Amino acid sequence: MYEQGLRAFYESKVDAALRFFTAALAEDSTFAMAAFYKGLSIGHDSGNIYLGRALRHAQRTSERERLLITVNWGWRMADPRTLAWADTLVTRYPGEADAHSSMPPR
Numbered sequence: 001m002y003e004q005g006l007r008a009f010y011e012s013k014v015d016a017a018l019r020f021f022t023a024a025l026a027e028d029s030t031f032a033m034a035a036f037y038k039g040l041s042i043g044h045d046s047g048n049i050y051l052g053r054a055l056r057h058a059q060r061t062s063e064r065e066r067l068l069i070t071v072n073w074g075w076r077m078a079d080p081r082t083l084a085w086a087d088t089l090v091t092r093y094p095g096e097a098d099a100h101s102s103m104p105p106r
Contacts, residue, residue, distance in 0.1 A: 001027065002034050009037055017041045032057035036069050048076055064093050 005020030021038035024031055032054045039050030051073045058066045067089040074082030089099045
């Protein structure tokens with residue numbers, strides 16, 4: 001479900017992505033990345049609930065995923081540490097497109 005959700009998400013098929021991420025979370029409510037992408041798919045206000053959920057479960061993910069979740073949550077919450085987290089994400093994963101898109105415009 002999660003992989004199908006990612007495909008739909010990156011093809012801008014938001015409704016389909018939401019269905020797949022919701023199904024992935026129904027199977028595993030602690031699936032941080034499914035919660036993360038569901039939060040991004042939903043949008044700002046309601047999506048923050050899922051980004052917070054992803055953040056709570058981020059310790060079970062890889063470093064890259066943990067940083068990606070933390071940075072996106074930080075931007076939404078206006079956390080002053082976010083720029084440092086984003087810089088770490090880009091520095092450690094320079095080939096990761098999502099890392100670069102997490103940086104503010106310069």
